[in-house]
Amino acid sequence: MAKSNATPDLWRMVGATLRDWMHAARDELRRYEETINQLNVFPVPDGDTGRNMAATLQAAVEALHNAGPLSLGEAWERVAEGALMGARGNSGVILSQLLAGFAEAARDRVYWEAHDFKQALGEAAHRARQQVKEPVEGTILTVADQAYEGCLTDGSLLDALESAVRAAETALARTPEQLPQLRQHAVVDAGARGYVAMLAGWLAAASGRWSPGDSAVQGPAAAAPPGRFSADVRYFYDVEALLYRLIAVNPERELAEGLSQIGDSIVIAPASGMVKVHVHTDNPTALMEILTAVGTVRQMEMLDMRQQVDERNEAEARLTVVVDSAYHPLFPDCRTVVPSEGQDRPGVLWIGGPEILAEAVAVPTVAQAGQAVLEYLPGDAWQDNRRRLTQVLSAMRHWAVDKSGETYQWSGGVGSQETLLSDLRRSAEVGGVVTVYLSQHADREEAMFWQEALDAAVVQVPRATPWMEVVWQP
Numbered sequence: 001m002a003k004s005n006a007t008p009d010l011w012r013m014v015g016a017t018l019r020d021w022m023h024a025a026r027d028e029l030r031r032y033e034e035t036i037n038q039l040n041v042f043p044v045p046d047g048d049t050g051r052n053m054a055a056t057l058q059a060a061v062e063a064l065h066n067a068g069p070l071s072l073g074e075a076w077e078r079v080a081e082g083a084l085m086g087a088r089g090n091s092g093v094i095l096s097q098l099l100a101g102f103a104e105a106a107r108d109r110v111y112w113e114a115h116d117f118k119q120a121l122g123e124a125a126h127r128a129r130q131q132v133k134e135p136v137e138g139t140i141l142t143v144a145d146q147a148y149e150g151c152l153t154d155g156s157l158l159d160a161l162e163s164a165v166r167a168a169e170t171a172l173a174r175t176p177e178q179l180p181q182l183r184q185h186a187v188v189d190a191g192a193r194g195y196v197a198m199l200a201g202w203l204a205a206a207s208g209r210w211s212p213g214d215s216a217v218q219g220p221a222a223a224a225p226p227g228r229f230s231a232d233v234r235y236f237y238d239v240e241a242l243l244y245r246l247i248a249v250n251p252e253r254e255l256a257e258g259l260s261q262i263g264d265s266i267v268i269a270p271a272s273g274m275v276k277v278h279v280h281t282d283n284p285t286a287l288m289e290i291l292t293a294v295g296t297v298r299q300m301e302m303l304d305m306r307q308q309v310d311e312r313n314e315a316e317a318r319l320t321v322v323v324d325s326a327y328h329p330l331f332p333d334c335r336t337v338v339p340s341e342g343q344d345r346p347g348v349l350w351i352g353g354p355e356i357l358a359e360a361v362a363v364p365t366v367a368q369a370g371q372a373v374l375e376y377l378p379g380d381a382w383q384d385n386r387r388r389l390t391q392v393l394s395a396m397r398h399w400a401v402d403k404s405g406e407t408y409q410w411s412g413g414v415g416s417q418e419t420l421l422s423d424l425r426r427s428a429e430v431g432g433v434v435t436v437y438l439s440q441h442a443d444r445e446e447a448m449f450w451q452e453a454l455d456a457a458v459v460q461v462p463r464a465t466p467w468m469e470v471v472w473q474p
Contacts, residue, residue, distance in 0.1 A: 012111045012112065012113055012157060013072065013111060013112040013113075013116075013117065013157055014071075014072055014110065014111045015069065015070040015071045015072045015073075015074060015075040016069070016070075016075075017072075017205075017206075018064075018072065018075040018076065018079065019064050019075065020205045020210070021201070021202045021205045021206065022057070022060055022061050022064060022079060023061055023205070023210075023212065024201040024202060024204050024205035024210040025057055025197070025198040025199075025201030025202055025205075026054070026057040026058055026060070026061045026201070027201060027210070027212075028197045028198065028200050028201030028204065029050070029053055029054045029057050029194060029197045029198060029201065030054050031197075032050065032193070032194075032197050033050035033051060033053075033054045034050060035050065035193070036049050036050030036053065036190045036193050036194050036197070037049060037050040037051060037190070038187075039187045039188060039189070039190035039193055040190040041181050041182065041184075041185045041187060041190070042136075042139070042179060042181040042182060042189065042190070043090065043136075043264075043265050043280070044233050044238070044265075044280070044305050044308075044309070045309055046238070046303075046305050046308035046309055047308065047309075048089060048308065049089065049091045049190035049191055049194060050190065050194065051088075052087075052088040052089030052090075052091050052092040053091050053092055053095055053191070053194040053197075053198075055086060055088045055092060056083050056086055056087045056088060056091075056092035056093075056095050056096055057083070057095070057198065058086065059082045059083055059085060059086020059087070060079045060080075060082040060083040060086070060099060061082070062082060062086075063078040063079060063081060063082025063083075063085075064078055064079065064082075071109070071110055072106050072109050072110055072111055072112060073103075073106045073107050073108050073109050073110075075106075076099075076102055076103035076106035076107075077103050077106075077107075079099055079102075079103065080096070080099050080100040080102070080103035080271075081271065083095065083096040083099045083100070084096045084100065084269055084271050084274070084276050085242070085276075087240070087269070087276060087278075088240065088301070089238065089240065089278070090191075090238070090265050090267060090278050090280075091140065091190070091191040091194060092240075093240060093267040093269050093276060093278040094128050094131075094132060094140055094141075094191065094267055095140075095191075095194065095195070095198075096269055096276070097124075097127050097128040097131045097132075097267070097269050098124040098125070098127070098128045098140075098144060098195070099124070100124075100127055100269070100271070101120070101123040101124030101125065101126060101127035101128060102120045102123065102124050104123050104127065105119055105120035105123040105124070106120065112157065113157055114152075114153040114154075114155060114156060114157050114159065114160035115153040115160075117151065117153075117157055117160050117161065117164075118148065118151040118153050118160060118164075121144070121147055121148040121151050121164060122148040124144060124148075125141070125144035125145045125147070125148050128140070128141060128144055129141050129144075129145070131267055131268055131269055131270075132266070132267050133256055133259075133260060133266040133267070133268070134264065134265075134266065136179065137178045137179070138174075138175040138176070138177070138178030138179030138182060138189055138192075139175070139179065139189050139191055139192055140189065140191035140192045140194070140195045142171060142175065142178065142192070143168050143171045143172050143175070143189070143192040143195055143196065144168075144195060145171075146167050146168060146170070146171035147164045147165075147167050147168040147171070147195075147199060148164070149167065150163055150164060150166065150167020150168070150170070150171075151163050151164040151167065157206070158203075158206050158207060161199070161202060161203050161206055162203060164199060165196070165199045165200055165203050168192075168195065168196045168199055169196055171192070172188050172189070172192050172193060172196050173188065175188045175189040175192055176188060233280075233305050233306060233309065234264065234280070235263050235264065235280040235281050235282045235305070236281075236282040236304060236305060236306060237280065237281055237282060237284065237302050237303065237304060237305065238265075238278075238280055238302070238303040238305050238308075239263075239277075239278070239279050239280070239281060239284075239287060239300070239301070239302045239303075240276065240277065240278045240299075240300070240301050241276070241277045241291055241297055241299065241300040241301075242274060242275075242276050242277075242297070242298045242299040242300070243274060243275045243276075243277065243291060243294055243295035243296065243297060243298065244273060244274045244295055244296055244298050245273075245295050245296040246273065246274075246275065246294060246295040247293075247294065247295055248293065248294040248295065251270070251275050251294045251295065252268050252270055252275065254290075254293065254294055255268050255275065255277060255290065255291075255294055256268060258290035258293075259277070259279045259281075259287075259290060261286075262279075262281045262282075262283045262286045262287060262290070263279040263280050263281030263282075263283075263287075264279070264280050265278065265279060265280040266278065266279050267279075274298075275294070275295065277291065280305070284302065318333065318334055318335045318347075318378065319334045319335070319347060319348075319349055319373055319376045319378075319385075320334065320335045320336070320337060320347055320348045320349070321334045321335070321336050321337075321348075321349050321351065321369060321373065322336075322337055322338070322339055322341075322342035322348060322349070322350040322351060322353060322360075323336065323338075323339070323351040323352070323366060323369070324338065324339065325338050326462045326463075327351075327366050327461065327462070330366065330370060330459065330461065331369075331370075331373060333373070334349075334373060339352075339353060342360075343360070344357045344358050344359055344360045345359050345360060346359050346360075346382035346386075347382055347385075348360035348361070349361050349363055349369055349372065349373065349376075349389070350362055350363065351363045351364075351365065351366055351369045352364065352365070352366075359382075359386075361386055361389050361390060361393070363393060364398070365398065365400070365469060366437065366461060366463075366469075367398065367435070367437040367459075367461075367469035367470075367471045368393060368396055368398055368471055370435065370437065370459065370471070371392070371396065371433070371435055371471050371473050372389050372392055372393055375388055375389055375392045376388075376389065392473065395473070395474050396471055396472065396473050396474075397427050397471070397472040398469065398470070398471055398472075399411065399424060399427075399468075399469065399470040399471075399472075400466040400468075400469050401420065401466055401467055401468040401469070401470065402465060402466050402467050403467040403468070408420045410423070421453055421454075424454060424470055425453075425454070427472045432472055432473050432474040433457075433472070433473045434454045434455065434456040434457075434470065434471070434472050434473075435456055435457045435458075435459060435470070435471045435473070436450045436451070436454065436456045436457070436458045436459070436468060436469070436470050437459050437460075437461050437463075437468065437469040437470075437471070438450065438458055438459070438460050438461070438467075438468050439460070439461065439463050439464050439465075439466075439467045439468065440460045440461065440462050440463070441464055441467070442460070442467070442468070447460065450468070454470070456470070
């Protein structure tokens with residue numbers, strides 16, 4: 001491909017291009033942050049991969065703020081340095097090394113064309129693999145390799161990027177075949193999903209499909225793998241540290257030798273006069289001895305992975321309610337998803353969905369669901385909860401009431417407020433809990449009338465038809 005000043009912008013990437021690419025990548029990761037958190041089962045199911053990768057890209061974006069015109073090499077240098085300083089967690093530090101590989105490929109370069117971009121993908125994949133002390137296939141490293149291998153250079157830069165994204169998506173789908181933990185939970189690798197999101201963000205910017213603020217539109221959240229995650233992790237602490245004022249002759253080698261004796265998930269990320277370290281360990285004292293023998297600890301974060309897994313298990317023990325988004329505020333203690341994201345799986349209450357479900361519980365109305373969730377016990381097995389919820393729902397009496405002017409219509413007939421009240425009281429006399437779900441179009445006086453007349457709790461819902469639902473729960 002001839003390089004000439006007449007080459008259209010579409011065929012070239014320059015320093016100004018990178019600014020939009022990185023913003024778009026950050027936005028795409030933010031959109032899928034919760035999805036990536038839910039996919040996180042390897043190496044430890046602590047549920048923070050999406051958050052860590054998004055924070056790393058945010059730091060990379062901030063490194064470009066208030067910068068004047070930059071060459072491609074200068075822009076990439078800032079991105080790599082920002083990502084390293086802000087890298088969080090195992091996935092974030094690896095991502096920073098991928099970006100450092102791109103920066104290395106861009107050194108002293110004014111622009112990239114298709115073949116230059118492929119070379120950068122290869123440099124990124126190589127550097128990340130090199131800095132991970134025990135590379136594992138079926139992870140972000142594998143997908144980075146395949147993005148490079150699948151990148152085609154016989155067209156424009158946009159064509160090359162599109163082919164790289166396709167190859168990365170294909171590789172991502174195959175990660176469960178390569179890693180037993182992913183296969184066990186039927187998920188793709190979280191870090192690899194984050195890398196695909198970054199490349200997809202670049203593609204959106206390059207093709208003109210991205211605009212600032214895209215991250216405000218959230219992508220679909222993946223349902224967490226069913227069951228509890230084991231908190232019996234090999235090492236207790238997830239540690240990252242930034243070292244400067246290096247005194248060791250060969251910092252990387254000394255860190256690799258020392259850290260391999262006390263932990264795993266080791267990533268050593270060197271930069272100019274600094275090294276960022278990530279490790280899982282249960283020996284903080286020995287860790288500090290190793291780090292301070294290499295340089296001065298400038299930043300350090302230590303997280304208890306057992307606590308993270310326990311907190312994730314606690315959060316995932318919540319009941320998931322599938323219902324239109326307008327009703328999500330009615331279920332504050334539950335995880336809520338819209339019907340297009342509903343799944344027939346344990347721990348799910350599906351309102352107005354399929355009547356026959358293999359694992360989830362089908363509920364006809366929002367009002368009945370509102371009462372059923374009160375019977376859900378997070379500490380119990382799903383089969384016990386499912387049996388209890390099904391029994392509660394079958395024992396409920398449910399009234400759907402419409403109103404036109406001063407006339408009420410319900411399953412028992414049509415009539416005045418007094419006639420309806422008489423019918424409802426006959427059900428309430430048997431005993432139990434009565435709850436009235438009243439349209440938000442009803443006024444305060446109406447709400448107080450039904451509350452007092454039926455000795456009921458009143459819940460207002462964003463709904464006009466039916467105008468009122470009454471649930472009697474024995």
